[in-house]
Amino acid sequence: MSAPAYDLGRHPAALALVNRHRLRVWEPLPWILALAFYFAFPNHLGFGTDLLVTILFALSLDLALGYAGIVTLGHAAFFGAGAYTVGMLAHHGIWNEPISGLLMGASVAALIGFASGLILLRTTGLTLLMLTLCTMALLEEAANMGEKYTGGFDGLPNLPIPPLFGLFEFNPLYPRVQYLYVLGVLFLCFIFVRTLVYSPFGRSLTGIRENVLRMHAVGAPVNWRLVTCYTISAAIAGIAGGLWAQANAYVNLSTLSLDRAATVLIILVLGGYGRLYGAFIGAVVYMALSHFLAQVYPTAWQLGLGLMLVLIALFARNGVIGLWDMLRNRLMAKGATMRATKSGPS
Amino acid sequence: MTDPLLETRALSKSFGALAAARDINFRLERGARHALIGPNGAGKTTFINLLTGVFLPTQGKVLLEGRDITTMQQSARVKLGIARTFQINRLFRGLSVLDNVYMAVAERLGAGAQMMKPAGMRNDVVEEAMRLLDVLKLSDYAGHRVSELPYGRQRLVELAIALGLEPQVLLLDEPAAGVPSTESHIILDAVAALPKQIGVLIIDHDMDLVFRFAERITVLVGGAIFAEGTPKEIGADQRVRDVYLGKAHHG
Numbered sequence: 001m002s003a004p005a006y007d008l009g010r011h012p013a014a015l016a017l018v019n020r021h022r023l024r025v026w027e028p029l030p031w032i033l034a035l036a037f038y039f040a041f042p043n044h045l046g047f048g049t050d051l052l053v054t055i056l057f058a059l060s061l062d063l064a065l066g067y068a069g070i071v072t073l074g075h076a077a078f079f080g081a082g083a084y085t086v087g088m089l090a091h092h093g094i095w096n097e098p099i100s101g102l103l104m105g106a107s108v109a110a111l112i113g114f115a116s117g118l119i120l121l122r123t124t125g126l127t128l129l130m131l132t133l134c135t136m137a138l139l140e141e142a143a144n145m146g147e148k149y150t151g152g153f154d155g156l157p158n159l160p161i162p163p164l165f166g167l168f169e170f171n172p173l174y175p176r177v178q179y180l181y182v183l184g185v186l187f188l189c190f191i192f193v194r195t196l197v198y199s200p201f202g203r204s205l206t207g208i209r210e211n212v213l214r215m216h217a218v219g220a221p222v223n224w225r226l227v228t229c230y231t232i233s234a235a236i237a238g239i240a241g242g243l244w245a246q247a248n249a250y251v252n253l254s255t256l257s258l259d260r261a262a263t264v265l266i267i268l269v270l271g272g273y274g275r276l277y278g279a280f281i282g283a284v285v286y287m288a289l290s291h292f293l294a295q296v297y298p299t300a301w302q303l304g305l306g307l308m309l310v311l312i313a314l315f316a317r318n319g320v321i322g323l324w325d326m327l328r329n330r331l332m333a334k335g336a337t338m339r340a341t342k343s344g345p346s
Numbered sequence: 347m348t349d350p351l352l353e354t355r356a357l358s359k360s361f362g363a364l365a366a367a368r369d370i371n372f373r374l375e376r377g378a379r380h381a382l383i384g385p386n387g388a389g390k391t392t393f394i395n396l397l398t399g400v401f402l403p404t405q406g407k408v409l410l411e412g413r414d415i416t417t418m419q420q421s422a423r424v425k426l427g428i429a430r431t432f433q434i435n436r437l438f439r440g441l442s443v444l445d446n447v448y449m450a451v452a453e454r455l456g457a458g459a460q461m462m463k464p465a466g467m468r469n470d471v472v473e474e475a476m477r478l479l480d481v482l483k484l485s486d487y488a489g490h491r492v493s494e495l496p497y498g499r500q501r502l503v504e505l506a507i508a509l510g511l512e513p514q515v516l517l518l519d520e521p522a523a524g525v526p527s528t529e530s531h532i533i534l535d536a537v538a539a540l541p542k543q544i545g546v547l548i549i550d551h552d553m554d555l556v557f558r559f560a561e562r563i564t565v566l567v568g569g570a571i572f573a574e575g576t577p578k579e580i581g582a583d584q585r586v587r588d589v590y591l592g593k594a595h596h597g
Contacts, residue, residue, distance in 0.1 A: 211437065217398070
């Protein structure tokens with residue numbers, strides 16, 4: 001550029017944009033907590049592993065739904081695709097090394113995401129919602145019917161998963177290795193997603209969500225961006241599914257079910273979508289709450305969850321994180337007025 | 347004579363039985379200050395939508411510097427230098443003013459597809475967005491959310507986004523519509539200060555704006571060109587006064 005450099009430092013808004021992606025002080029906290037959980041609750045690592053997988057799955061949905069505004073009720077299609085890829089390859093003795101298996105699961109999920117996205121993403125709103133649901137239902141039924149390969153209704157039990165790096169055994173009763181393995185993969189995926197959402201590409205996804213007509217008018221290839229985002233999101237959901245299959249050493253139809261797709265949606269809404277950490281908060285709140293409620297009210301625990309969801313939908317559209325933001329803004333505004341009144345009438 | 351910057355030949359568009367554009371032959375020259383006027387429902391916005399590729403015409407051609415772009419996609423036309431503002435604000439309302447302009451500049455500089463670098467580290471994009479805000483005297487509002495701005499300033503953000511695309515052709519769809527008269531001078535000044543080399547087509551009802559700004563005026567009535575000429579000729583044209591200006595004066 002021939003123009004002289006602009007002094008961005010002298011303008012607060014420009015400075016804020018330049019520094020937006022910088023790591024904030026509290027951001028290591030979730031990872032410290034996750035490691036602390038490993039040492040503090042050695043008997044609950046099965047629950048912990050499940051939680052981490054759910055966080056990763058919710059994170060993948062956040063990219064599509066929260067950032068790009070792709071309304072989907074069929075995200076378990078990709079979770080299941082990843083899980084079944086890993087499961088079938090291992091069960092039929094074709095391939096069972098964990099990490100490369102995960103990558104294959106991601107590739108298959110990405111491929112399905114790409115192919116379906118090319119068609120689906122031309123639609124919006126309710127049509128899109130129904131089509132994503134249909135894609136998932138088709139896959140679920142295919143897994144149900146292809147009994148010879150997928151184990152049908154019973155799924156594939158006792159998958160032979162060899163030790164990680166040939167060293168660390170996956171023990172289904174004491175899932176220490178699984179927990180750390182899933183945590184590691186989640187961390188890498190999170191770094192990737194975080195980089196993505198702060199990039200110009202991520203900004204353009206937000207632009208598409210905020211105003212798709214305007215994005216067309218600034219010359220963005222909107223459809224292509226959406227397909228790219230959907231494919232990446234599908235790949236990450238596939239990794240989550242693959243992890244689930246490896247950690248549990250089995251795969252079944254629940255990985256492709258509407259129940260799973262709806263749950264992850266609830267989790268994201270609960271935590272706050274389009275906010276990166278909504279997946280974490282939502283998964284923790286949802287799973288802790290369902291754990292607790294199921295103990296206290298074994299027959300009617302879902303009622304409690306339903307009520308909470310209604311409250312969130314009515315009073316906290318942006319989820320728990322949104323609620324927190326709102327409270328903080330109110331407090332800060334109040335603080336500002338109090339300081340203003342203290343300093344006397346102006 | 348070289349090709350005009352933007353040209354339409356026998357351009358027509360029907361929505362069912364409604365002919366929204368009929369046989370429009372139109373030329374926009376390089377660096378032109380051209381206005382398109384006409385009563386409500388004359389097809390002015392339809393015409394803009396045909397030029398930018400929102401609709402495809404039923405018949406006829408759109409040419410940019412002699413090149414046929416009739417069926418070209420919207421985003422591809424933007425890359426060739428056709429930018430527009432919208433009649434009703436179409437901004438990223440939840441984002442800051444700077445973010446809004448960033449989005450346009452990023453697409454023009456090809457940063458929009460970049461995934462692995464933070465948006466803020468594309469200094470070229472941020473710098474250019476800030477420069478544009480300076481030019482339009484919006485930099486004090488750079489950090490504000492668009493939805494917090496008074497309407498007049500929001501219209502300026504529209505203009506900033508369009509200019510961020512570095513257009514050759516700028517289509518302004520009622521830039522001053524809905525802006526209170528106390529603020530409208532902001533828009534008028536900004537439009538008057540647009541870079542000379544851009545060919546500007548402005549649609550507006552505000553006759554002060556049109557006659558102050560335009561060097562050439564096209565009058566559209568019922569989807570067809572009714573008259574065309576210099577402001578003087580149009581102002582003196584009795585037929586135009588009857589169908590359009592006359593009414594405007596009465597009501």
